[in-house]
Amino acid sequence: MRDPRRAFTLVLILGFFISGVSTLALATSHAEVNQALSVLCPTSDPEIMAALEVGFAQGRIEPDEILHLIRRLSTVQGVPAEKETILLTIAHALQDDLPVKILVDKVEEGLARNIPLTVILNGSGSQPRILGLVQRASLLEAVRDFLYSKRIFSAPEGTKAVSTCLPNAHFDCLVSEIAGSLADYLEGGGSPLEGYLMFQQVSLRLQTLAGLREPPLLAEDVDLVLERLTPTDLTNIVLAVL
Amino acid sequence: MRIDNLDESLRDALRAEVTTEAFCLDGLEGRIVTEIADRLPKRGPLDLLRGLFAPTRGVRIGQFAVLGATAAIFLMMGIFLADHVPGFDRTPSAPERTIATGHMGNEILFVMPATGAHDVSVVGNFNDWEATPLADDNGDGIWTVSIPLSPGRYEYAFVVDGRWWGQDPLADGYVRSFGEYNSVRYVGQVGDDA
Numbered sequence: 096m097r098d099p100r101r102a103f104t105l106v107l108i109l110g111f112f113i114s115g116v117s118t119l120a121l122a123t124s125h126a127e128v129n130q131a132l133s134v135l136c137p138t139s140d141p142e143i144m145a146a147l148e149v150g151f152a153q154g155r156i157e158p159d160e161i162l163h164l165i166r167r168l169s170t171v172q173g174v175p176a177e178k179e180t181i182l183l184t185i186a187h188a189l190q191d192d193l194p195v196k197i198l199v200d201k202v203e204e205g206l207a208r209n210i211p212l213t214v215i216l217n218g219s220g221s222q223p224r225i226l227g228l229v230q231r232a233s234l235l236e237a238v239r240d241f242l243y244s245k246r247i248f249s250a251p252e253g254t255k256a257v258s259t260c261l262p263n264a265h266f267d268c269l270v271s272e273i274a275g276s277l278a279d280y281l282e283g284g285g286s287p288l289e290g291y292l293m294f295q296q297v298s299l300r301l302q303t304l305a306g307l308r309e310p311p312l313l314a315e316d317v318d319l320v321l322e323r324l325t326p327t328d329l330t331n332i333v334l335a336v337l
Numbered sequence: 338m339r340i341d342n343l344d345e346s347l348r349d350a351l352r353a354e355v356t357t358e359a360f361c362l363d364g365l366e367g368r369i370v371t372e373i374a375d376r377l378p379k380r381g382p383l384d385l386l387r388g389l390f391a392p393t394r395g396v397r398i399g400q401f402a403v404l405g406a407t408a409a410i411f412l413m414m415g416i417f418l419a420d421h422v423p424g425f426d427r428t429p430s431a432p433e434r435t436i437a438t439g440h441m442g443n444e445i446l447f448v449m450p451a452t453g454a455h456d457v458s459v460v461g462n463f464n465d466w467e468a469t470p471l472a473d474d475n476g477d478g479i480w481t482v483s484i485p486l487s488p489g490r491y492e493y494a495f496v497v498d499g500r501w502w503g504q505d506p507l508a509d510g511y512v513r514s515f516g517e518y519n520s521v522r523y524v525g526q527v528g529d530d531a
Contacts, residue, residue: 160465163465200462200465200466201514203462203465203466204462204466204492204514204515204519205515206466207460207466207467208501208515208517210515214515219516223513223516225515225516272490279512279513279514282512282513282514282516283512283513284513300490303490303523303526304489304490304523306526306527307488307489307523307524307525307526307527308488308525308526308527309487309488309525310488310525311488311489
């Protein structure tokens with residue numbers, strides 16, 4: 096194409112087309128979530144949808160992921176109120192500014208394993224211990240608050256105010272992985288009073304993730320957390336949740 | 338011949354030649370136009386489109402209007418297709434979803450020895466705990482599947498004829514979940530080129 100202005104015009108048209116279709120796809124997906132939600136949770140769907148919209152905007156959850164969960168919840172047997180409570184718990188976690196992918200994933204696993212909804216939601220105290228969605232959300236909140244108390248914060252990309260202010264995605268990943276590691280420790284039969292073992296497990300997991308090629312966590316973020324985290328802190332976090 | 342008459346003789350000769358060949362000039366203009374038209378490149382629909390958007394002075398506003406209208410038409414076509422054509426559904430079905438969740442990056446091999454099994458699959462947080470089937474093409478009882486995964490930590494289990502099996506010997510670790518075992522694989526470790 097000899098005339099660069101003509102080439103530019105054609106590229107512009109293609110750009111319009113692609114962006115139009117992308118916007119449309121996103122909008123349709125939100126509409127699908129809303130529609131599926133209104134069928135499953137007719138009473139609380141506005142509240143849940145409002146929280147989900149925030150989560151979509153923050154990149155904490157994708158419409159496809161939550162739609163998959165809603166559709167799966169729709170197909171399993173169970174009390175409708177419990178299905179609604181599961182989605183409300185996830186929505187409240189989003190409203191509380193918490194990462195929720197780990198929660199969605201745990202519900203998906205529970206449903207795939209045919210675990211009763213009440214156990215997925217509230218867990219089981221008998222051995223082996225099973226942490227429910229409510230406890231897992233509390234664990235996320237406790238870890239997040241602990242990091243705040245140690246002056247480790249999150250901020251949107253490019254707005255780093257202080258050296259301990261991590262990008263949102265990194266901070267969410269740290270919170271999810273620490274809370275996930277603690278939950279695994281507890282479900283594995285570990286005692287919350289053995290903080291040192293919990294610390295070992297948490298530090299091993301974070302350092303392994305930071306050591307990957309294209310790591311989801313940066314080594315300096317992990318070092319920052321491990322410098323300020325003690326076994327006693329972990330015991331306190333877990334005891335506050337159980 | 339005297340040199341004085343030379344000019345006149347030349348003029349006469351040329352005049353006679355022009356008169357003789359004058360009939361050749363009949364329709365010359367038309368022939369030239371036809372010849373030029375034949376030599377011009379043929380303009381297809383794409384050329385017409387290019388011409389429409391050729392940025393010449395004085396018609397830029399019109400061009401932008403055409404551009405906007407074209408974009409609007411594409412957008413409306415997209416809306417129509419999404420709303421009315423069933424096959425235009427963007428949400429993939431379950432098997433497609435399994436492929437879509439794999440990101441570009443490491444092809445991770447999952448291997449499950451299960452002699453005599455009829456149906457072996459792997460479920461995990463990389464496929465929303467939806468079954469991705471393993472294959473045993475040569476019938477030796479070793480079921481395998483490769484799934485592309487981005488670097489990270491993954492929990493999974495095999496499902497052999499409906500029974501969950503969460504202790505993969507090739508796993509990097511194991512965790513308890515809902516009272517059962519899940520295998521854990523870290524993807525993207527240095528030296529891990531599986």
